[in-house]
Amino acid sequence: MEESTKxxxxxxxFMKVAGAGAAAATLGPAIIVPGRATAQQKTLRILQWNxxxxxxxxxxxxTYVKEWGQKNNTNVIVDNIGxxxxxxxxxxxxxxxxxxxxxxxxxxxxxHEDQVIDHREIYEEVERKxxxxxxxxxxxxxxxxxxxxxxxxxxxxxxxxxxxxxxWDAVGVKPDSWEDIRVGGAKIKKQFDNPVGIGLASEIDTxxxxxxxxxxxxxxxxxxxxxxxxxxxxxVEAVKFVKALxxxxxxxxxxxxDASSNNRFMLAGKGSLALNAISVxxxxxxxxxxxxxxxxxxxxxxxxxxxxxxxxxxxxxxxxKFAKNIEGAKKFLxxxxxxxxxGFLASEYYNFPCFTSTVxxxxxxxxxxxxxxxxxxxxxxxxxxxxxTNVGYPGYANAAIxxxxxxxxxxxMFAKAAQGIMSPxxxxxxxxxxxxxxxxxxxxxxxx
Numbered sequence: 001m002e003e004s005t006k007x008x009x010x011x012x013x014f015m016k017v018a019g020a021g022a023a024a025a026t027l028g029p030a031i032i033v034p035g036r037a038t039a040q041q042k043t044l045r046i047l048q049w050n051x052x053x054x055x056x057x058x059x060x061x062x063t064y065v066k067e068w069g070q071k072n073n074t075n076v077i078v079d080n081i082g083x084x085x086x087x088x089x090x091x092x093x094x095x096x097x098x099x100x101x102x103x104x105x106x107x108x109x110x111x112h113e114d115q116v117i118d119h120r121e122i123y124e125e126v127e128r129k130x131x132x133x134x135x136x137x138x139x140x141x142x143x144x145x146x147x148x149x150x151x152x153x154x155x156x157x158x159x160x161x162x163x164x165x166x167x168w169d170a171v172g173v174k175p176d177s178w179e180d181i182r183v184g185g186a187k188i189k190k191q192f193d194n195p196v197g198i199g200l201a202s203e204i205d206t207x208x209x210x211x212x213x214x215x216x217x218x219x220x221x222x223x224x225x226x227x228x229x230x231x232x233x234x235x236v237e238a239v240k241f242v243k244a245l246x247x248x249x250x251x252x253x254x255x256x257x258d259a260s261s262n263n264r265f266m267l268a269g270k271g272s273l274a275l276n277a278i279s280v281x282x283x284x285x286x287x288x289x290x291x292x293x294x295x296x297x298x299x300x301x302x303x304x305x306x307x308x309x310x311x312x313x314x315x316x317x318x319x320x321k322f323a324k325n326i327e328g329a330k331k332f333l334x335x336x337x338x339x340x341x342x343g344f345l346a347s348e349y350y351n352f353p354c355f356t357s358t359v360x361x362x363x364x365x366x367x368x369x370x371x372x373x374x375x376x377x378x379x380x381x382x383x384x385x386x387x388x389t390n391v392g393y394p395g396y397a398n399a400a401i402x403x404x405x406x407x408x409x410x411x412x413m414f415a416k417a418a419q420g421i422m423s424p425x426x427x428x429x430x431x432x433x434x435x436x437x438x439x440x441x442x443x444x445x446x447x448x
Contacts (some may be wrong), residue, residue, distance in 0.1 A: 042074045044328045047089065047100040050080045052263075052279035052350065055286075058348035068335060074328055083259050083313075084206060087406055093320065101323040102332065106204070106313040107405060108140040108390070108397035110150050113447065117147040117317045122330055130355040137354035139291040139390040140314045140397050143448055145226075151316040154337055155344075155351040158384040159208055159312035161298040162280045163273040164291075167194055175273055177302040178213060178241065185249030189270045196249040197271040199257040200242075201413040202408040206257070208310040209275045210414050214238050214391055215310075216303025221404055221435055224394040224426045226448050230410075233430030234305075239417045239424040246418040250344045255415055266295060277312040278378065282348045285371045293373045300387045311388050315351065347438055349378055400435075400442040407436050 046065070046110035051057045057080060065076040081089060093099030094115050120140065123133060137153040163175050164386025171191065173184030184197040190396060199206035214220060246254070249272075253261075262274040267284050269291045274280070284292025319329045336343070340358040344351055349366065353359045366378045392401040404410065413431035414423040420429065443447050 018370060027086055042072075042325055043077065043390065044069070044074050044325050044332060045077045045079070045100040045361065046100070046102040046104070046332075048104050049083050049086065049106060051152075051347070052260075052277065053282055053347050056343070056347040056350065060343070064336075064339065064342065068332065072331065074326070076332075093227055097322045097326075099225070099320065099322075100326045101319065101329040103318045103320065105316045107402075107403060108151065108314060108316055108370055109318060110143060110397055110399045110447070111402045111406075112318065113143060113146065113150040113280075113399065114149060115320055115322075116150050117321055117323075117326060119152040119317075119319065122152045122333050123149060125334050126355060130337060130357045133354050134278055134356065134385060135447075136311065136314075136385070136388060136390050139395075142396060143398060143447065144396055145398075147444070151318045152333055153316050153354050154316060154333065154340060155315045155354055156388070157277045157312040157315070157350055158352060158381050158388060159212070159275055159277060159309050159349055160380060160384075161273060161301060162262075162276050164266075164271070164294050165186075165193065165296040166193055166294045167272050169245065175298055175301065177262065178216065179247075181273060181301060182241070182245050182248060185245070185272060185437060189249050192272075192336070194270065194272040195251045196245070197262050197265040197274040198247065198250065199244070199259045199262060200254045200411065200418055202411055203257060203259050203261075204313070205259055205262055205276065205311055206411040206414075207408070210242070210410050211391070211393075212300055212309040213242065213273065213303065215308045215389065216301065216306055216409070218303075218305035219243070220393055221401060222392060222395050222398075222439070226395050226398060226400075227341050228400070230435045231428055232427060235428050235432075236424050237304075239414055242414045243418045243424060264343060267291060276310075278348075278350055278381075281372070281377065282350065295318050297377060299380055299383075308389055308393070309387055310391065310393075314391065318440065329337070349381070352381075352384065397444075398442065400439040401448040403438050403442070404435055 009081045013095060061078050065078055069076040086105060090103060136156060141151040141153050142149050156171050167188045168184055169185040173180055173183055175181050175184060186409045189195050198209050217234050217238040219232055221230050221240050224228050262276050263280050263283060265271040266274050266280050281292060281295055300307055317333055319326055323329060337358060338357055340353055343361050344353060364380045366382050367376050369375055369378050372378055375405050375448055409431050417424045417427040
């Protein structure tokens with residue numbers, strides 16, 4: 001069958017063809033149906049990141065994709081790259097109009113909306129089996145202006161507070177609010193010389209942490225209708241707070257961090273607190289690092305307006321329009337969600353489901369983990385949907401938000417004020433102008 005013909009098959013037709021091929025295969029190689037060509041093995045290329053829980057990559061690459069490939073007469077090729085290289089790799093594939101059939105982003109990628117298929121039918125097929133996706137997934141993959149799903153999200157990663165319980169107990173403060181973090185963090189730094197570790201660099205963890213803080217102050221890049229509003233008094237107050245937080249609780253190393261720096265910082269016993277996924281504690285448990293038992297988890301910190309936090313990463317799969325095996329990529333995603341609980345367990349609770357029915361015993365698993373000390377260390381994540389939100393809150397993730405996110409405008413705004421390069425007011429004014437220009441550009445292109 002010609003590739004161009006396969007691309008225009010409906011999903012139902014595709015499933016019929018795939019099913020017929022599978023049935024023929026069971027008859028054995030000696031049986032040939034007159035007038036029909038022997039089914040040739042297909043290829044499906046998938047790009048994944050280097051997961052922070054290595055056991056997930058081992059399961060996905062060496063077990064799951066091989067089993068799926070055998071069942072679907074497909075040679076599945078998985079390429080893994082570091083998180084920092086995702087945007088550049090995606091841009092290169094778009095320029096070349098060739099690359100992977102499935103591309104996994106760790107944040108919403110609406111700037112590529114014109115280069116990807118509409119993923120609506122994947123959502124529809126999965127929802128028939130597993131119910132509606134959580135709002136976080138829809139706000140991270142849907143453009144309400146164009147009515148297009150520019151991606152499909154199977155999972156997201158919570159972003160709790162990781163803190164040294166022994167140090168915080170010693171100063172009598174719980175890191176429940178941002179003000180608690182400032183006051184308690186200053187006491188710990190002074191008494192024990194263990195600083196707070198929240199990045200102020202051009203990297204994804206800083207992007208997430210600074211937005212969590214902004215949103216809890218009532219600040220955001222846009223309102224719920226997609227209008228840019230970064231230059232608000234709430235943003236200025238949030239930037240002033242971060243300047244004080246840095247001066248009182250942190251050290252200059254946070255200005256040059258990468259996405260794994262806070263992991264190393266906590267597991268080396270150096271830090272008192274960081275915002276991170278559970279890769280910190282899982283790495284410590286798996287590598288038997290002594291400090292791990294003292295690293296506990298807390299919900300996103302409360303601010304003056306609300307308690308809220310971004311997801312740590314948002315897993316968004318995209319199928320390029322120029323992919324060679326579009327139908328195979330669609331089927332892979334549908335089947336993967338059917339098997340999502342295996343992925344949840346392989347990630348050691350790192351990847352949370354966007355379709356909650358796929359892990360019906362999630363709360364029970366979190367409440368009694370065999371590796372954790374205490375065994376209910378991860379129980380704090382059981383209501384994460386109530387305090388985790390999307391990039392672009394309170395609106396949808398859109399192309400302007402994506403560009404602001406990927407060019408580190410918000411992170412740079414906070415860093416300049418914290419370093420004293422600019423006043424909080426000037427840093428916000430500069431960033432606001434940049435954001436407004438970006439929103440204007442994407443509005444003119446019909447994406448907002």
